[in-house]
Amino acid sequence: MSSSTITQLQRHSCTPSRAARELGLKRSEFDLAVHLGQIRTVPDEGGGGRRVPPSEIDRLRATDGYPDSLRERVRLVGTTEGAKVMDIPVGRFTRLARLGLISPVRFYLNRYRAVVWLYLAEELEEFTTVGENKPLLTGRMPEGLRDMLDEGVDLRARNWRGRHRGFLLRLAEDPWESAGVLAAFLDAAQIAELVPDPYDRSHLGRFRPAPPAHGAQGSPAAHLVEKIMTADDPAEIAWLRSELAQVLEDARRFRPAPRPAGARRTPPDLPAGDPEPQEPPRGGLLGWLRRRSV
Incomplete structure (x- = not known):
């Protein structure tokens, strides 16, 4: 979707709270419908977050059995x-x-x-x-x-992580946002190993979504939620590491992480005698889009 099209939609679109009222849903029901891909949203470039185009509200109202059918799908x-x-x-x-x-x-x-x-x-x-x-x-x-x-x-926690990760990845607008989503399901030690460059790691952290809010930061409840959010299955961790490494390469090509003048990106560890890798060419957005479509 082009930026001009998104801008036009934003002029007449609804905030999530208003869209929920328009559709006769509780806010929690609305958020879940978006999570499940049942309600289409567009980015809110002005204030962050998402908005709902009026055409989407009209489409939902025209479905058979509305509004009961919509509520039943998110029960x-x-x-x-x-x-x-x-x-x-x-x-x-x-x-x-x-x-x-x-x-x-x-x-x-x-x-x-x-x-x-x-x-x-x-x-x-x-x-x-x-x-x-x-x-x-x-x-x-x-x-x-x-x-x-x-x-x-x-496998309850793992299955929840898979669904939640899919939802967050669908909302990602560029490779850095996708990389941040994947990083959110790995612990700090895994991230430090995968992303040795401190500027890359700091930039990645800006796009890392927080776990669902449960209790004050640092509280026992927050620690428990963070544990549920963090992958603990070897196969799941291996997949996340592999995917994050690929998406990070797309992100660096798309837009290198900001760093002080003269600072160079820390290369990955190489066997002795191997030449230092060259900075990859730009163009990572296309690779990310191809991978995302799959």
Whole structure:
């Protein structure tokens, strides 16, 4: 979308709060609909954030069953209600979630700082209609899945990270923003190893989104949320490292990180005798766009 088109849309577009009122949604429902890609937004170049074009509000109002159908698509349920939606015991629902067969879209911490996972009711209903899922809803769990549960497998946090990361990446407007999103799911030690140049690392930090807000900064609740946000599975970490390294190269070509005059970018470690790599040519935006489309 061209900058002139975005500017025209902004002149008549709505803020998220107003768009939620126009659509008859609670703000939390609206935010989730955007998260799921059900409501299209455009960047707010003037004040940051996002705005909703009037054409998008008209489109949603014209859908069958509006507004109930829109609300139903963003209806969230916890474990107990989710089990009722699927007509299975709570224990079986929890096992399916731990195995990653159903994925949470949100979470919150209760007053005891226990994690409460929330699921889309629509997805749970769809799960029960798939024929191959029927054996998972009744009878004995397959042996391979039982073994995973016995080993303590719990993929709820990882699945949430995957969904949240996808949402943030969809909103990224350039390679640095994408790199910041990927970095947000790695711990500081991983980032220091992957990005040895201090100016690159500092610039990357500007685009790193914070974890969902839960409690004051530095509080036990905030530490718990940060732990949920940080990848801990070896395969997930390996994917994030590989992807971040590629996107960072696109970002450096697109726009090098600012640095004092005369300062040079710290090259990665090279075997003895290898020549120092040359600064890559510009043009990283095209590579980033190709990778993003995939």
